[in-house]
Amino acid sequence: MNDLQKEIIKLKEEKNAIILAHNYQTGDIQEIADFMGDSLELCIKASEIEGKDLVVFCGVDFMAETAAILNPDKKIIIPDHQAECPMAHMLPADEVIKAKERHPGAAVVLYVNTLAEAKAEADILCTSSNAVKIVNSLDEDTVLFGPDMNLAWYTSQQTDKEIITIPEGGHCYVHKMFTTGDIFFSREKYPDADILVHPECDPEIQKFADYVLSTGGMLKHVAESPKKTFIIGTEVDLVTRLKRENPEKTIIPALSEAICKTMKLHTLEKVKNALLNEECIVTVDDETADNARSAVERMIEVSK
Ligand code: 13P
Ligand code: SF4
Numbered sequence: 001m002n003d004l005q006k007e008i009i010k011l012k013e014e015k016n017a018i019i020l021a022h023n024y025q026t027g028d029i030q031e032i033a034d035f036m037g038d039s040l041e042l043c044i045k046a047s048e049i050e051g052k053d054l055v056v057f058c059g060v061d062f063m064a065e066t067a068a069i070l071n072p073d074k075k076i077i078i079p080d081h082q083a084e085c086p087m088a089h090m091l092p093a094d095e096v097i098k099a100k101e102r103h104p105g106a107a108v109v110l111y112v113n114t115l116a117e118a119k120a121e122a123d124i125l126c127t128s129s130n131a132v133k134i135v136n137s138l139d140e141d142t143v144l145f146g147p148d149m150n151l152a153w154y155t156s157q158q159t160d161k162e163i164i165t166i167p168e169g170g171h172c173y174v175h176k177m178f179t180t181g182d183i184f185f186s187r188e189k190y191p192d193a194d195i196l197v198h199p200e201c202d203p204e205i206q207k208f209a210d211y212v213l214s215t216g217g218m219l220k221h222v223a224e225s226p227k228k229t230f231i232i233g234t235e236v237d238l239v240t241r242l243k244r245e246n247p248e249k250t251i252i253p254a255l256s257e258a259i260c261k262t263m264k265l266h267t268l269e270k271v272k273n274a275l276l277n278e279e280c281i282v283t284v285d286d287e288t289a290d291n292a293r294s295a296v297e298r299m300i301e302v303s304k
Contacts, residue, residue, distance in 0.1 A: 004268045005032050011275045017054035019271070020045060020067065023215040024235040024263040025058045027244070029271065036241065038216030039063065039112045040127040040303060046070045047300055056274055057282070058266045060085040064282040065116045069289045069296055079270035081280035083262045085113055090170045091147035093117035099144050099166045106164065107140035110295070111148050113172075116284045120291035125299040128199050129214035132158045137302045146170055154199040154212060174260045175200035178233055182254050183208045186231040190252065196221060197233030197254070209233060222246055235260045 001009070009032060012019060020042055021033035030036055035045050042059065046067035049055060055076045057064035061084045068076040091110070096118050100108060110122040111131070119125060126134040128151060135143055135155050142162045145152045147170030156163040178201050186195060187208070196218045197209040206212045213221060215238050222230050222242050232239050233254040242251045274280070284292070 001031065002028075004272065008032050008268065008272050008275065011272065012056075015054050015275055015278075016052055017056055017275060018049060018052045019056045019058065022059035022063060022263065023219070023241055024237045024260050025266060026237055026264060027240040028268050029058050029266060030237075030241055030244070032268070032271070033058065038127065038129060038214045040129045040214070040299075041216050042067070043070070043112065043127070043296060044300055044303075047297070049074065054275070054278065056271060058271065059083070060088070060260075060262055061282075062088040062113055062115060065284055066112060066119075066296060068282045068284045069116060069119070069292050072286070072289055075278060076282045077274050077278060078280055078282050079267070079274040080265035083265045085172075085260075085262065087111075087147055087170060087172045088113045088115055091118050091167055093121050095167055096121040096144070096146070099146075099164070103142060103144055103164060105140065106142040106144045107138045108144045109135055109138070110146060111151055112296075112299075114147060116288050116292050119295055120288045122292075122295040123298070124302070125295050126155075127214065127299075129217055130299070130303045131155045131199070134299060134302055135159050135161055135163070148172065148200055150175065150202055150206070151199045153203050154206060172200040174235055174258050175233075176202065177258050178202070178205050178255055180204050180208060183231075183233070186252070186254055190229050190231060192227070193229035193231050193250075193252070194221070194225060194227050195231040195233065195254070201233055205233065218242070219245070222249060222251065234258065235263065237263070 047070045064078045108122045146166035152165040195209045229250040
């Protein structure tokens with residue numbers, strides 16, 4: 001650990017804080033996190049926090065907001081308040097309301113990558129690791145699903161329910177970067193490798209991969225598989241974590257340019273300042289949080 005990391009650990013103890021980090025954080029932040037995970041694991045962890053005064057969330061806005069929704073009595077801070085997920089901003093709450101009016105009787109399943117106001121309009125949330133399970137748990141035959149059209153496609157392949165995607169064309173610019181050429185190149189160069197891709201990738205990428213998994217699913221797969229080489233089709237810093245935790249295996253990014261710029265806005269310096277100054281505070285108004293909480297909690301319940 002470097003001096004700055006040691007300072008952060010000391011400060012974290014003095015402030016009785018916990019640091020949560022998404023798997024796309026840089027290696028130096030991964031090293032000082034108390035807990036790292038995919039979106040679902042972070043939601044579950046955030047729902048179980050006890051005895052801490054402060055939660056530092058190294059992830060993007062919708063993740064920190066979800067932690068705030070689940071912990072109305074705790075201070076949730078994000079090291080850089082500009083760390084937004086562009087996809088989460090593609091589905092405003094009023095679009096969800098309009099879709100509900102057009103399709104009365106349909107269930108509303110929103111990806112956790114949405115803002116709190118949209119979540120407040122959902123019946124239940126999902127993440128990339130549980131979308132199929134969530135959709136199949138519903139009584140309704142028709143499901144409004146958004147904002148990621150690729151996760152919607154992935155889910156539609158594994159359910160008999162009618163999936164109506166909202167909005168048109170919701171996507172993640174990072175996972176849109178992968179081309180079939182990237183996958184074919186990896187297959188040719190590493191014929192014995194398992195190719196793992198995220199369900200936010202385009203359908204043709206998913207079709208040519210060996211496994212379609214959330215970031216948490218990829219970590220589990222690599223740890224448990226007897227294979228030696230893995231091609232990773234998601235954001236590059238998942239590879240950083242995979243390499244650290246599986247030093248005996250060969251982990252190769254399918255595309256080293258797949259970088260989520262806003263995830264990288266957090267730095268050790270900003271984590272230190274966030275702890276020192278107890279900012280930037282993430283807030284969700286009470287009414288929105290109350291309405292969104294039931295959709296988050298329902299997802300956690302179904303995922304158990
Ligand atoms: P995971 O839940 O798989 O970590 O995905 C989160 C995300 O934002 C993917 O881009
Ligand atoms: Fe959002 Fe894509 Fe970044 Fe995930 S990788 S946080 S979906 S922009």
